[in-house]
Amino acid sequence: MAEKNNKNKQRSNLGNLKPGGKPPKFNPYWIYGIVIVIFLAIQYFSFGGGPVKTTWNEVRTTMLTQHDIARIVVVNRDEAQIYLKEDSYEKYADKLNTGFGAPSKFGPHFIFTIGTVETFENNLDEAQENFAEDQKVTPEYNNVTNYFGEIISWILPFLIIIAIWWWIFRRMSKGAGGAGGAGNIFNVGKSQAKVFDKDSRVSTTFKDVAGLAEAKQEVEEVVSFLKSPAKYTKLGGKIPKGALLVGPPGTGKTLLAKAVAGEANVPFFSMSGSDFVEMFVGVGASRVRDLFKQAKEKAPCIVFIDEIDAIGRARGRNPNMGSNDERENTLNQLLTEMDGFDTNSGVIILAATNRADMLDRALMRAGRFDRQIHVELPDLNERGEIFKVHLRPIKLSDEVDASFLAKQTPGFSGADIANVCNEAALIAARKNRDKVGRQDFLDAVDRIIGGLEKKNKIISRDEKKRIAYHEAGHATISWLLEHAHPLVKVTIVPRGKALGAAWYLPEERSITTKEQLLDEMCSALGGRAAEEIIFSSISSGAQNDLEKVTKQAYAMISIFGMSPKVGNVSFYDSTGQSDFGFTKPYSEKTAELIDSESKGLIDSQYERALQVLKEHSEGHKKLAERLLEKEVIFGEDLEEIFGKRPWVKDELTAENQTIMDPKPETETPDKTTSA
Template structure:
């Protein structure tokens, strides 16, 4: 009974090994290793051992003198090998015992290196001068060829060259094998797509994607197509061939694709557009063919191409005019595979890009990408949902409110919000706190938007005073103009490249009126106007302001049609199809008119800023001196000096409970860079 149990247990173990633990996969490189080891063994470990090294003095004074030598063989005119007589072998047995390398009993037993054959012959002749003729030993000569060394000497240089060549090509095609084996130069044309199926699942689901309600609904429907196609096909509908995710960086396009991979119970191929591009001609098209070949074999499945603009750029727009462009060949193959003569039933293409304007029109048409899903920056409610996702693993203090954080981060993408949460946790840990407080989040926002504080930066008193009046000029005008963004914080502490900065809480608008743009322009010119009024001179500190308002003025005239003289025209090409932009879409006369209108627009707002500051000169001075004293002032300081804004909206003034001095919004819309003189 015991025997049977042990036997069954043994069989069970064998079954577990064969079923669970896979034996090591055969590798052809093993054969090369075995061959090399065998050759080395033959070369360095000869069977039966070899002769023991000695010298001429010992041979002369001992072996020759005692007549123990049977014969001496000169090999290759370099080495003399000594053969002992059979009855004398026992006298030298102790010296010859070398373990595994003990010489054979039949010899040779000893060897030594001779200088020249003639000299050795003379020495041997003189050593045997007193011997009888019967006892004298004559020399034998022998030539031995070491074929292995000779062959190796010829082959070894070629082996080194081939090895270097193989290593270089392997480095150039690193990972190029895909399924055919990474680094194999013969599989460089194979697809590099990572395959996620039942053996390697993605854990991201739609629950991890906050906000993006409309975009999520579109991709959820694609997953539903694959799970239950009969629901749609019974009414005559067809499964979409592809969907293109378009939006600014950090908005969650790749995250949506990962959620699709986690939700859909079908194989998921993931790769980047740059994976098709290689230095070898024709590799990109070959990888496209191999990708779709694998996808058809595993259909139904999803193919995701991230940053498709790497190969999807509009044809004919490449500066290499007339040349054979590898990217265009890759794109042509992709167009053919997506919707060509051959059908790809059950293969859905997902792609993502933040540069949809440069994509080829043939790639964007229905039949290839039937759906274009726009993933935009999140609004207030969507930011609240994103914060709730990223705050899950963080230990929060009771004072932290998601509504407050979402209000303080206008214009932030999902990636920015994730960075804020992570930075806040790091700041709290740096301060040795057990929980992350609201102040940590606000400091994290300042750190991300404005840069690192540089309190030790050397600034003279005169420069600091100029910066204070400059910032106070911005704060004063933004507080007194109706459509300017409400200011919440001003600082003259250097942060990043800026020597001073003003934080605003911009109103989230879908459209912007001309009056709002003019008020923002006037507010941006407040710093330069303040320097002119107070010091009578201007500095380079307004560089960032001037750059911003110049772009804004030209946009108002040539894009938004907000000039009476130029008229209701727009010279902006939103399709991105303009050929290289070598020529302007208007005449030289119109260009002069646009320049004159932009200058007039900026000059008018500069004079307006000067007038506002003259009318409120005392308040501006008080604010600047307070800024010099405290280095940081908040919205309530301006309210104390100038009074409450009559047009202020309640939700824009912040909602942070009793602690009004920690009210810091996320959008830093104005920061000055000055030429460093230290």
């Protein structure tokens, strides 16, 4: 039975171990604590206890009078130790300490402070004046050196300095021991990559990645090769050494990497580009070496570097102009490890960035990053798939449909769609609803694009009227021009920084014609034109419109080559090299021509906007008055006033209108832009 009980205890102890099966490590700091406790015990208890503090009055009236004192020893001329006679020890037992702290029978038993030696001697002689000579106690004098205290007084300052130094460097190298210890200054050059293997798996799979069909196919091929390499090697093929995920923020680059980590049955190293950067010289290169050393030991494996532009920026672009740059040293080491003299068989590199134009060319060449996988903004069908993923945990009403929501969010990234779903759930909860409805999602899109409604903002009647006519000018021209985005909703309720806003339904197109750009420009100038016609004056409310129109006009002339006088030239540098140049890529004469053509383009569209509004002045005024009355109007109101748009094949209704491109009626530029 005893053996059985012992086995059960061992099993219970094994059950308390960590998943790795190893017992918890002993902390070496406990040793330091034990040593300190032992020294304190030696100092204060001395293994025999200590004397009890008393007073001269008690010594004189009790111990001296009853002749219980055997010796009086004055230590260091300021403290007197009382030694009792052996037959008097029991008399004072109740006053002495007991247990471990009790003094020995040999003393000292009591102790008190004497003041000065002369005063103590006079008091002692006076107290023993009537005693016989054999009963008098003569004091003894002794000097004792506290070696422990002196040693501590010498060592303690150095210990404090060392402790401060250790704490500072621990803070500076916090987390530097990702592979070899927690925060140790000597491990600052170790890799900080998180390793995901069979003991710590990632739950994300390719089923959680909606849309991105082409990008997903590329990375699935990497996983497929690792699972069954014979399928590719029998035909003489080789797996790409690296794949670079490129795309705008929020499109799912890191999510794809998480899915690879969840699907692959090989070790997965994950870290950020900024993890290589440290204030110490040479640390970045050291961490790169340590990362690839670990990866080679666990090959085949995958290494994922998020935001690689932190270390992969093109060399020679350092603003310090020729000084030694730690980032360049780190990049050089990374280039060597990826494809240098030593081969890295079985180590596949995945990286993600939204600034691929800034990366070094040597990093982008074949043999390092063989593939560039472009992760673009999702189209209509892909947005529907993404909505289905994010709608799973939400309690939806029957009227909500993923395809309907996809139509409301052109230009949205996957992160934006996740934000819409979360915001809709919060809005429904705020209204104490049991399920999230269609209107909650529309309100969520309004909230994300236009900002929070400010119904209590103080606006005068004259300002409100000007805002209404301004927004009605935008709406009128956009409805009447063929290539302008059709209006969905107009409001004069302030949102964010904007005092008024208009939402449009942009077409999902890959290229844009000159006629489309001119119609959009004319529509943007409709607010300023309406103010000039109705009030014979202009305001600062068109700042955002003018900013957008100016940028669009210069882009048409100098980038898209849409000016006959300037010609079919483009001064845009897609490589990003011109960002560090000190001269323009054209002459001063060409610059004057670009300015002149851009201004002429804007002026012609402004005159066109004035003409359109004058021709439809009655409808414009009706729309503005209805906007003043209702504060919010929809596309069906414009259809009632101006009629259907003859060139639109599928007419939009108020139910499936999207919410895009608010036009601010404010002096400060708004963050919203047209899609």
